Amino acid sequence: MHPGFAFKIAITTGEPAGVGPELTALALARALLTESPAWPDTHFTVLGDTALLETRAKAVGVDWFALLATGYLTVRHQGLAAPARAGQLNAKNSQYVLALLDAAIDGALAENFDAIVTAPLQKSVINEFGIPFTGHTEYLAARTGTAQVVMMLAGSRTARTESAVLATATPTSASVQNSARLPKISRVLGHDFRVALATTHLPLKEVAAALTIDKLMATLGIIDFNLRRDFGIRQPRILVTGLNPHAGEQGHLGHEEIEVIIPALEQAQALGIDARGPYPADTLFQPRYLDQADCVLAMYHDQGLPVLKYATFGRGINVTLGLPIIRTSVDHGTALDLAGTGQADPASLLEAIDAAVVMARHRRFTQLNLVSSI
Numbered sequence: 001m002h003p004g005f006a007f008k009i010a011i012t013t014g015e016p017a018g019v020g021p022e023l024t025a026l027a028l029a030r031a032l033l034t035e036s037p038a039w040p041d042t043h044f045t046v047l048g049d050t051a052l053l054e055t056r057a058k059a060v061g062v063d064w065f066a067l068l069a070t071g072y073l074t075v076r077h078q079g080l081a082a083p084a085r086a087g088q089l090n091a092k093n094s095q096y097v098l099a100l101l102d103a104a105i106d107g108a109l110a111e112n113f114d115a116i117v118t119a120p121l122q123k124s125v126i127n128e129f130g131i132p133f134t135g136h137t138e139y140l141a142a143r144t145g146t147a148q149v150v151m152m153l154a155g156s157r158t159a160r161t162e163s164a165v166l167a168t169a170t171p172t173s174a175s176v177q178n179s180a181r182l183p184k185i186s187r188v189l190g191h192d193f194r195v196a197l198a199t200t201h202l203p204l205k206e207v208a209a210a211l212t213i214d215k216l217m218a219t220l221g222i223i224d225f226n227l228r229r230d231f232g233i234r235q236p237r238i239l240v241t242g243l244n245p246h247a248g249e250q251g252h253l254g255h256e257e258i259e260v261i262i263p264a265l266e267q268a269q270a271l272g273i274d275a276r277g278p279y280p281a282d283t284l285f286q287p288r289y290l291d292q293a294d295c296v297l298a299m300y301h302d303q304g305l306p307v308l309k310y311a312t313f314g315r316g317i318n319v320t321l322g323l324p325i326i327r328t329s330v331d332h333g334t335a336l337d338l339a340g341t342g343q344a345d346p347a348s349l350l351e352a353i354d355a356a357v358v359m360a361r362h363r364r365f366t367q368l369n370l371v372s373s374i
């Protein structure tokens with residue numbers, strides 16, 4: 001299958017009423033309908049309804065057939081369960097959305113894909129259809145039989161271009177210095193801001209109980225391992241937030257720091273993981289700390305992600321760490337109000353695709369190196 005390509009990436013086009021289908025067309029058109037395609041060694045399998053993709057591509061001015069004629073992509077057709085109109089959710093298409101995801105996951109587990117990139121879906125409508133669904137992250141964990149995964153979002157605090165993929169990225173982070181000694185198998189992603197989460201889509205009142213020493217230890221281990229293997233960071237430094245105001249103020253404003261976070265940090269450090277903290281979350285997110293960090297571990301979704309998204313929204317990516325497969329995604333939702341209008345920006349999807357390609361290259365290189373050193 002696709003013998004001329006070194007890497008194969010699946011793209012799930014997500015909620016058919018949202019911007020996923022048109023962003024896929026826009027992103028691939030910008031990256032591939034050019035004299036110097038962004039990823040000449042990579043083939044893309046776009047999962048979605050063929051007619052829907054054609055229609056949405058046309059709506060945003062993309063010549064879909066010219067894109068297919070490049071040879072860099074093929075469509076794996078999955079028929080819609082019900083007609084899809086831009087901006088109008090139809091719960092009947094929930095099974096369609098999950099079928100795209102299942103096909104991508106199965107293909108990656110079978111090693112037919114080196115990575116999967118997911119366009120946004122609408123969590124609420126899947127639940128309304130009667131299928132419990134918390135998020136891609138949790139679904140991927142369950143579907144791949146992974147006990148623990150870590151949600152990490154990443155972006156550049158400094159880049160202000162529409163998409164670093166289409167410009168020459170000038171990475172400045174500690175990670176770049178760390179990876180400078182790696183053989184030049186691929187460029188390094190231009191991210192200088194990464195935020196991972198100790199808990200994901202969880203009601204706030206359940207967060208404290210969900211934090212355990214073992215879970216935090218495992219989370220730090222997953223971040224450390226994945227940043228080394230898939231991001232080419234030789235010695236990742238992870239800065240960890242507290243849970244409570246002022247990181248608990250020596251136990252006067254909460255005990256989770258003393259009882260859970262500090263013991264987890266000590267155990268992780270004893271294993272050689274460069275994890276530091278806990279730092280008060282309100283003052284940690286400053287350049288003088290972030291410049292020294294490869295990742296911040298926040299305790300819950302809305303502790304870490306608002307800061308990351310304030311700095312990088314629209315150009316950031318979402319990565320699920322700890323899976324047996326590589327999965328990246330956008331930093332935004334279905335944007336129903338923009339669907340079909342051509343106003344949605346494909347920059348985040350471009351970054352997510354680029355990250356998937358770069359991570360696949362790093363992982364392949366690491367595996368080859370391991371084999372050759374046996």
Ligand SMILES: N[C@H](C(=O)O)[C@H](O)COP(=O)(O)O
Binds near residue numbers: 134138330332
């Ligand atoms: N929490 C994610 C974000 O804020 O970007 C988003 O909901 C997507 O999550 P999944 O990748 O798990 O669907």
